[in-house]
Amino acid sequence: MNSLLFRYQTTIVRSLSTLSNYMKSTSFDYVVCGGGTAGCIIGRRLAENPNVSVCIIEGGPSDEGNETVLDIRKWADLLGTDFDYDYGIEEQLFGNSKIRHSRAKILGGCSSHNAGIAFIAPDVDFDRWERQGAHGWNAKSTRKYYDRVFEKVNLETIAPLNPLNAAFIHSCKLVNIPELAMNSDTFVSKFSDCCGYIQLNAKGFSRYSSARAYLHPLSSLPSNLTVLTNTTVTKLIIDEQSKTVTTVLTSGGEQIKVNKECVLSGGVFDSPKLLMLSGVGREEQLKELNIPCIVNLPGVGENLLDHPESVLIWESNCSIPEPVLQRYETVLFTKTQSYSDYPDAMFHFGLEAYDTHTKSYGYPTSEQAFCCTISVTQAKSVGHVRLRSNNYRDPLKIDFQYFTDKQKHDERVMVAAFKLARQIVQQSPFEKWRKCEIAPGEHVQTDEEISHYCRQVMNTLYHPAGTCKMGDTEKDEFAVVDSQLKVKGVKNLRVADASIFPDMISVNLCITCMMIGEKCADMIKQE
Template sequence: METEFDYVIVGGGTAGCAVAARLSEDADVHVCLIEAGPSDVGDDAILDLSRWMELLESGYDWDYPIEPQESGNSWMRHARAKVLGGCSSHNSAIAYWAPRENLDDWAAGGATGWSADECYPFYRKLETALDGAEHADAPGRGTDGPVTIRTVGDQDPCGEALLRACEQVGLPTTPFNTGRTVVRGANWFQVNANPDGTRSSASTAYIHPNLDRPNLTVLTGYRAEKLTIDTSGPRPRITGARLRTPDQRRALEVTARRETVLSAGAIDGPKLLMLSGIGPAEHLREVGIEVLVDAPGVGENLQDHPEGLVQWEALQPMPTASTQWWQIGIFAGSEGRTTPDLMFHYGSVPFDLNIVRYGYPTSENTFCLTPNVTGAQSKGTVRLSSRDFHDKPKVDPRYFSHDHDREVMIRGIRVAREIAAAPALADWVGKELAPGEQDSTDEELFEYIRKTHNTVYHPSCTVKMGAEDDRMAPVTPTLQVKGVDGLRVADGSVMPDLITVNPCITTMMIGERCADFIRRGV
């Protein structure tokens, strides 16, 4: 088995697949892509998008618990995908370009080169917009990229009534992904999915068509223990990774002649950096790891989109088939904002994952709105629980530790109720199952939120990029890890701040940009 390559990508997820595919377009280099989970090739449990909810807390999920939360749901689990394609093989495939304002804020805050004008060409490069959607050929949309993006258009009479109800309360039907940021409006989602209902994930789009490339090696089932390091030069150099073979019985080292790219995500990425001696020095010493680089920002700045739930019994039969069961997005931003601070996903299925333990009633024939705080101000951490790579890290999102997030979520429940009370939904809305009409004050609503909230599964920003002199930014704007040579990070962890929409397509864009930096030698 070959163990020496030009480039080693640790993590075959949403960004890692893009990096591997783009680098291996050069036939003169040999690329190795490493994924701890199994392949998704031929696996309908992964490829059939309509089955995505089966993957939560399954064998395809690292299923990370969170640390006890003072103001949040301590029972909550963070789903992180254990399969080729990462979370793009595990999520509901909602596809958004980041709002222009989010990217421009990144650039203004020290991530030079990441403004919207500089990033949007890479969204165009990765996507093909299909299905004749009214906005698919809007100026600047991609036409020949590997990732298929189309508009959900399922026959869902409750969803159609919901859009009319939104209009009645001042949230007009508004096209998404046109280049204009939607602060207040609603519509059917765009998804990265093929017309046959299969995912257009990072793995299916970037890797499956290229598995026969002689210069691309894909290792699935190999878990990285730590990065390997050469300390003989003036600066430490990352030379690859030490892996555990699929049977877990022996170690294997893979070497990168040129560069190693870490694409393990916002939880496992900082974990692997810290296991390799790159992280907050005091914490590393506490767990018995020799400090290679004192990087205080590794594992800091954890951001997410916390999500609530308002669920109703439906008065008519809900659909029995769907593209992915969560088909409409609603933005209800506060007045005067340029980006939304409140978003809803509409689900045409029961979503009682976090309410049954408290005895809230449920039903098989329900629909729900899930308000989420798109610009959450609460920030948390990822820390090691030990120096053993087998052990899960300590994930502490510190949900609702900032008053802003509480206020937005309480408003979200009230807006959901306002939408449900609109005339267009009169024939659909039955009993409010959760939180229930008995909860009406701010205090009652937040107590419900605190106990039962979930997440949209968007942990990000834990190895953020920033200016060279920003000690809390472990990564440069060209995604190079400060203090070492030969290592870049490309995944959602490098976002300085979490964007105000679902981040999957932006994570693919980060992978595209990483490959471009490497190929240009910057």
């Protein structure tokens, strides 16, 4: 009966609540909480062993057959929809409190929901991770897991067809920033000032999310893999004596037994939330919310990182040419501060007026406009995530503490990047296109004025990370997981998503989260 039920679930991929008449309690060897960017990969790889049973639990629906989701050109149409958790943030002292952090509520997670920009993180980022206690996560060790991702996930480089993109690249070279292939070994191994055409995890107009690459078609999944959609995990039951996860509870009241291991892949906000609701976190904070503390782990929810972003917008003299794929198709990396060893700023050039926040603050906009988003690659400001109550339905307190670093590194990089963006657009290739700067406008000139504008209208690259930090759990009291991604103090629980970042990587996160999924699955299989 159980094997028949498994086949029924994986073929139809229905919510667990619709099956509650058949199943109020069942058990699996491995339960993956979160069918997102990493979770889809972990579940599918573990199910390659026919002798184990695996369950992936996803809070949103399936992506299969949904053209709005699968069409990479329509990524912006997903923001703020039913496919988006759309998290708000706490009041910011120095940044924009109106920012909404889009997190995907759909199979494939943010890989089903983002702009598809695909990078291997530079070697320097991983070598720094290892120095911080993430043993075995150096550049050489992680590269083979990227390679496994690329066996499944198709990558395409934007073709140099758009004349406005070409104007950006040409202008970058005129200010002595060389063009480089973003997938080259030179970019990864010798990370330095460069510009170029981005890669996307796509094939033509169709995105290659982890769900598409590893799970589609859902009707052909092996019988030992169960995928439950529209199902929210509300709590882990952890045995206080053995310190093992025994059961996963869902919003429908179902109890899913864990025979071997549980893996959290809920993302930067929901993985620490689930840990805290389950009694794993800073003891005094849990007690204040009447949550029994099973493991006192003060790092849960700390170390919240991001790529803070601002934007300059120009009105165009000419009609903006149609994008090749998704409107943000060229990129620049540069070192703005003399003390930085590697590029500390990242630009994405946009074939539109990215006026999400500029418009709300009264800056003009235009149908015929282009923009340059500027972000800090290694921001020093660090925030945190807190529970608001012991009810899983209540929103988190998410406080990034943007631009609060005492060194003012983030502010200095943003101001310097702003000035460079202006310098690039003043170059001759833009003469045909450049009509006038409309946000903020050329009257904004002093460093103080530039800083105020950048922080006022800032947004996010949607790259939160770090809230279940990986490190040496014997030496670092704020490390939540060790190098095997095991949660300190719980024997059969791992975390595998961007929350495990010890610090921020210098590029877009999605492909690195896929790599984490591959590496996590391999570590479990080796044990």
